Amino acid sequence: MTSPHSRSLLQTPIGASSSPSFVLPVGLVSIISTWCLSLRVITERLAPALAAGNAVLIKISELSPVTAWILAQAFEKAQMPAGLVQMLQGQGQQVGNLLAGHPSIRAVSFVGRVANSETVVKSAAANYKKIQICSGVKNSALVLNETDFKKNMTSILESFLIGQGQMCWNTQRLFISESVAAEFIQSLQNEMKKQTPAHNPDSETLWWPVIESVIVDKILEKSALAKQEHAKIIFGGEKGSGAGYFVQPTFTLDLTNCSVLQQDEIHGPLFIVTPVKYQHEMIKWSNTGYLGHSAVIWGPADKVQKAAQALHCSYVWTNGWLTNYDPIPGHKQSSFGNMDMHAFGNFFSDVKKVSSTY
Numbered sequence: 048m049t050s051p052h053s054r055s056l057l058q059t060p061i062g063a064s065s066s067p068s069f070v071l072p073v074g075l076v077s078i079i080s081t082w083c084l085s086l087r088v089i090t091e092r093l094a095p096a097l098a099a100g101n102a103v104l105i106k107i108s109e110l111s112p113v114t115a116w117i118l119a120q121a122f123e124k125a126q127m128p129a130g131l132v133q134m135l136q137g138q139g140q141q142v143g144n145l146l147a148g149h150p151s152i153r154a155v156s157f158v159g160r161v162a163n164s165e166t167v168v169k170s171a172a173a174n175y176k177k178i179q180i181c182s183g184v185k186n187s188a189l190v191l192n193e194t195d196f197k198k199n200m201t202s203i204l205e206s207f208l209i210g211q212g213q214m215c216w217n218t219q220r221l222f223i224s225e226s227v228a229a230e231f232i233q234s235l236q237n238e239m240k241k242q243t244p245a246h247n248p249d250s251e252t253l254w255w256p257v258i259e260s261v262i263v264d265k266i267l268e269k270s271a272l273a274k275q276e277h278a279k280i281i282f283g284g285e286k287g288s289g290a291g292y293f294v295q296p297t298f299t300l301d302l303t304n305c306s307v308l309q310q311d312e313i314h315g316p317l318f319i320v321t322p323v324k325y326q327h328e329m330i331k332w333s334n335t336g337y338l339g340h341s342a343v344i345w346g347p348a349d350k351v352q353k354a355a356q357a358l359h360c361s362y363v364w365t366n367g368w369l370t371n372y373d374p375i376p377g378h379k380q381s382s383f384g385n386m387d388m389h390a391f392g393n394f395f396s397d398v399k400k401v402s403s404t405y
Contacts, residue, residue: 069398070391072101076154077152077154079156080105090118095388099395101395105134106142107135119134143157143163143166147170147176148171154178154394155171155177157179160182160314163182178384179384179385179386181386182377184340186342188218189343192226206343207296208242208255209255212296212317215340218343218368219313220321221298222321223321223323225322232300235281235298246290253296265315267286278300280297281320282295283296283297296316297317300322302319309336312338341361343368344366361377361381376388
């Protein structure tokens with residue numbers, strides 16, 4: 048592996064008649080990752096950073112220390128030169144701010160919460176660094192008419208419950224048709240009654256613990272807030288018994304579309320069910336908000352494709368969740384900065400145009 052600035056690549060962009068481009072490593076790149084699926088999030092950024100010839104500093108979430116161990120084992124087996132990639136753990140306020148604001152770092156790639164991304168942007172922008180922010184989710188699931196939701200209820204709930212609403216891939220809002228609302232809610236309640244807290248990795252349940260004890264209290268507080276906003280709790284809203292950070296996955300009904308809970312990130316198993324009269328209202332209310340990461344749509348193929356084109360988000364799964372995966376750059380306020388993920392694009396590399404006269 049070459050060191051930063053030790054080489055350059057000569058390439059001619061597609062459509063260019065002359066004026067070749069020299070592609071140089073940026074230098075020192077930092078990657079700041081959330082805890083959820085951190086190995087995937089880090090490696091999909093680390094690979095192009097190294098391929099472009101950069102050295103990399105990685106901030107591993109203190110909630111996912113096993114990620115550091117796995118990466119260290121891989122680096123050792125690959126005989127990676129010492130110092131080419133270094134990993135740090137610690138609180139984001141200390142380590143994250145250092146990796147965002149240090150003057151030696153030339154580019155910052157961040158994945159995490161909106162509140163933390165604001166701090167990263169301020170630290171990085173002060174030195175005019177390249178910034179790549181993936182942050183902010185309020186994902187929707189749309190169950191269109193003619194969907195066999197009884198047959199697919201377990202699969203529909205997976206996008207909410209695997210990760211307990213804490214991952215950026217999770218859905219938080221569920222839109223259904225008024226004409227089937229009563230039947231759908233009954234089916235949802237029946238499915239949720241089957242779920243019990245998982246206490247080992249082999250448990251066949253969708254009710255898993257949350258990552259931090261503080262999330263339990265926050266979800267209970269937000270459940271109370273939902274009631275204050277005249278929403279109904281159709282399932283959950285209570286703390287789980289026994290050891291571990293368990294709170295019942297909670298589903299609300301009749302929460303107004305412009306309420307705080309409809310718009311803001313929640314980071315926990317509190318989900319919003321919204322019946323609508325017409326299908327286009329699912330899209331309208333899903334698009335009402337400042338975040339646009341991903342969505343899941345259930346229904347007939349032709350209707351699913353039409354709805355997918357109208358949604359304001361970057362990635363849409365149809366009749367399944369996480370069936371295929373590519374890096375999701377985000378949409379609206381779910382992303383900020385230079386979202387190029389290619390090794391020889393313009394984030395992990397510096398592109399220099401050379402114009403010659405002969």
